[in-house]
Amino acid sequence: MSEPRANLPRPAPAPSVSIAAVARHANVSVATVSRVLNGQQVVKPATRDAVMAAVQTLGYRVNEMARNLRTAESRLLLVLVPDVGNPFYAEIMRGIDSVARQHGYLVVLCDTGADVEREHTWFDLLRRRRADGAICLDPDTVQHALAHDNAHLAWVACAEFDPAMAVPYVGIDNRLAARDAVQHLLERGHRRIGLINTDETWLYARQRKQGWHDALTEAGITPRADWCINTHSLDYAAGNAAMTQLLALAAPPTAVFAVSDTLAIGALAGARSLGKRIPHDVAVVGFDDIALAAQTDPPLTTVAQPMRQLGETAVQLLLDLLADRGRPPAHVLLPHRLALRASA
Amino acid sequence: MSEPRANLPRPAPAPSVSIAAVARHANVSVATVSRVLNGQQVVKPATRDAVMAAVQTLGYRVNEMARNLRTAESRLLLVLVPDVGNPFYAEIMRGIDSVARQHGYLVVLCDTGADVEREHTWFDLLRRRRADGAICLDPDTVQHALAHDNAHLAWVACAEFDPAMAVPYVGIDNRLAARDAVQHLLERGHRRIGLINTDETWLYARQRKQGWHDALTEAGITPRADWCINTHSLDYAAGNAAMTQLLALAAPPTAVFAVSDTLAIGALAGARSLGKRIPHDVAVVGFDDIALAAQTDPPLTTVAQPMRQLGETAVQLLLDLLADRGRPPAHVLLPHRLALRASA
DNA sequence: TAGTCGAATGTAAACGATTACATTTTTGTA
DNA sequence: TACAAAAATGTAATCGTTTACATTCGACTA
CATH class of the missing domain: 3.40.50.2300 (Response regulator)
Known part of the structure; x- marks a missing residue:
């Protein structure tokens, strides 16, 4: 499409050209070729050009497996x-x-x-x-x-x-970040704030739970155990299920903090499927700020990590x-x- | 956590053990070691065991860079x-x-x-x-x-x-798949069916457009040029913008086929932001069936590819x-x- | 013009495996 | 017991680089 290149003389397919072949072709030693290729300054311009010309016509490319073996990386x-x-x-x-x-x-x-x-x-x-x-x-x-x-x-x-x-x-600082998120919900007047957390084999999960706990106790609220759900994965479906579970409580949370945007987005879907409006019936805050977070309905408030x-x-x-x-x-x-x- | 391993005798850190070291240690040649390691049958069980023991105590691991150079892969x-x-x-x-x-x-x-x-x-x-x-x-x-x-x-x-x-x-078969998707919309009674397509440097984009065209003309409908939007990317925002544009038409489509789920999900957001309900005001069909497609509001009808x-x-x-x-x-x-x- | 000293280049030894080919050991047979 | 054949092992070349060290080339000085 762009431009005809049919008559440009191309180097032959040349299945396997070694540095030795280049050296022969340019009438120098392999060491010199290697020096040129690695941009060492000691090579005379004339020889450098000769080597580059040979590289060009032969279509030589360094064999990185060999190089890597030699340089041990x-x-x-x-x-x-x-x-x-x-x-x-x-x-x-x-x-x-x-x-x-x-x-x-x-x-x-x-x-x-x-x-x-x-x-x-x-x-x-x-x-x-x-x-x-x-x-x-x-x-x-x-x-x-x-x-x-x-x-x-x-x-x-x-x-x-x-x-x-x-x-x-x-x-x-996961603990601090989570605390900031929950404090934001507290400032909007929420008192019953749920936590959708993931598997606590993750240290960040334990830390963010701490942050949630910090913010609530600082506000004089005693966190209830049934406000906190631990999921076993981070996918959308898990968030959906967790939200459903939270909203089934006798006194369901009016706001939910999810430790991941994927969980939060699933939670949005879960709330909606129960006919809840967001943020009117239940507010949601996520964590990460993935690209999708700005495209959900409504767009997701979240803790942005500099990913x-x-x-x-x-x-x-x-x-x-x-x-x-x-x-x-x-x-x-x-x-x-x-x-x-x-x-x- | 799982089990104490403190008193298991571990091989020394051994920064760089070569096949030659193993050979020396086992009193055999490097060839024999290589044969054992590559599971050749010609090795006598006794020597095999000796080699394996040496490998074990020395903590030997094959250097794949060397192997790859030799085997040329x-x-x-x-x-x-x-x-x-x-x-x-x-x-x-x-x-x-x-x-x-x-x-x-x-x-x-x-x-x-x-x-x-x-x-x-x-x-x-x-x-x-x-x-x-x-x-x-x-x-x-x-x-x-x-x-x-x-x-x-x-x-x-x-x-x-x-x-x-x-x-x-x-x-x-992209053309056929697109045709199936649009036919589904036709069966639901839609007559004005928009297309959110991507950059037509993609062959699949041209093929799916063909499929859309096929289905409409087979149903006796003349596809209008302004029903078709070409986006320049596949992200959510592009789908959002395209839907907004389609709904601004004098006689906007009652259904939209997007050639990618990401575009379709963006389109859902775009329609909603204009107060439209889905599928009541405008139906949407996507393409790919990514995991998220089942979690949108409403869940997205789409052409599933066996990714x-x-x-x-x-x-x-x-x-x-x-x-x-x-x-x-x-x-x-x-x-x-x-x-x-x-x-x- | 011989001698000196950099600069430029060449020689050959690694790197650590695989694998023809050569050699040794083992086994089986007469 | 001796010998052939088969099985097991060893020797050394090879893959394609990089680079320490040796050598050659030129220019400049005295």
Whole structure:
């Protein structure tokens, strides 16, 4: 379509051109070719040109497997994610991917299902030199189980982290963020505030529950146990079911804080299917600020995490670690923000 | 937590144990160790045990970079996706990932933004032996631009494909599927049926438009040009805007077919913000059947694609190609299905 | 013009596996 | 017991780079 390129002389398909072939063709040694390719300054311009010409006509491309063997790095990074379908992780992935690629690394997305066994097999890739390092987003319980056998491997924690662990991490202050969210509901006059929480194998779940608890007790309210539902997944259906359960209480909450936008969006659907209007009958606040949160009916008020930046920082920490294995683990806390919309 | 492992004797951290070290330790040659590790039958059980014991005590793990150089395969597959945030692709990825891993391959997710230049840089990874093959989900226009320079590389098309191209592919019959969707609306009595289509650089967009056209003309209706909106992206906001535009017509459609669930869900939001009720004021049918489609208000009627199976089949085709580069390109068409819900 | 010293280039040894091919051991048979 | 054949193991080349070290080339000085 764009432009005819039929008569452009193309290099032959050339199934396998080695650096030796280039050297022969340019009448130099392989060392010189390598130096040119790696941009070393010691090469005379004339030879450099000759080499580049040979590269061009032969259609040479470096064999990265060979290079990697020699330099002892695979330039592959693992990202261990409990659920690749969750949009929260998708956005973090974007941040990871962009920074990684800037530094010449490829990223492999690993679906762990938050399972220790599967995590172990993924970590094994590091031992087999298949990858140089890993970014782990799995529950802290899983991370603890891993830490023992994998202390000498290069990995960092992202979004989910235990400050007590000797591993670099980046995340937000979950307890404070949750407290902010619930306080916002309190300011709007709500007194009965439910919590849709997820599996408490997650440290962030325990922390956010704490924040919910903090805000309520500070307001002189005693949190009731039946205001709090723990789901076993983060999908829309789980949020839907949890909301249904909350609204079936004798004195149902007038507001609900969900620890994830996917749960919150499911909760919206659940409330609606019972004929409730939002935020009139029940207000909802989510957590994460995924793209979809602005498109729901009504748009979702939520705690915004800097997802992209979480990913970017995680890679940075990992590359720092790779560059200097001796340094003490770095810790980064990023700021959160309340995204005010119509659902609360 | 689970069980104390403190007193289990663990292999030393052992930063870099080579096959030679194992051979020395077991009093055999490297060849024998290699044979044991690769499960060859010629090894005497006694020696096998000795080798395995050495492997155990030394904590040896094969260095896959070295193995890959020798065997001339990287065991890495590329998946070229125009937009990793789109849940449709996320589900396909799952299918790809599971089959790939079953065969010992890792998968790298590549965000191309449907851009030819970026595609080219990704394909370059194949030339540099960084990856063995690729699965491309980009627009057929992009694929055509690629086909010329990359004919000798191993890649297949998935979901988006041009039957005329000499590349293996898997997908569905888009034209027929769209026709089915619109026919369903016709059966419900609709006569003015709008189309929210995406950028027609996509062949599937042109095909689905054809299907919409087919169904209408078969019913004796002349499709009007202003019933058809082309968006420039697939996100929720684009669907929202398109619906707003359609409902502003003098005689607005009573039903809308969107070529993607994300567009359809955005369209739901757009209709609602104008005070329209669905399906009473305007019916909506989507395409793909992503997980979210069942959780919208009302749940979305949509054309279900076998996303997971699309991914699984794509890998299968690619591995077949890798195994035998001579064979003619295989073509697979998978069945679609209408998922009937409340939005139409 | 010989000698010195950088700069430019070449030689060859890694990296850590796989695998023809050669060699040794074992087994079976006469 | 000796010998052939089969089974088990060993030796060393190879994959395609990078890079320490050795060598050659030129320009400049005395």
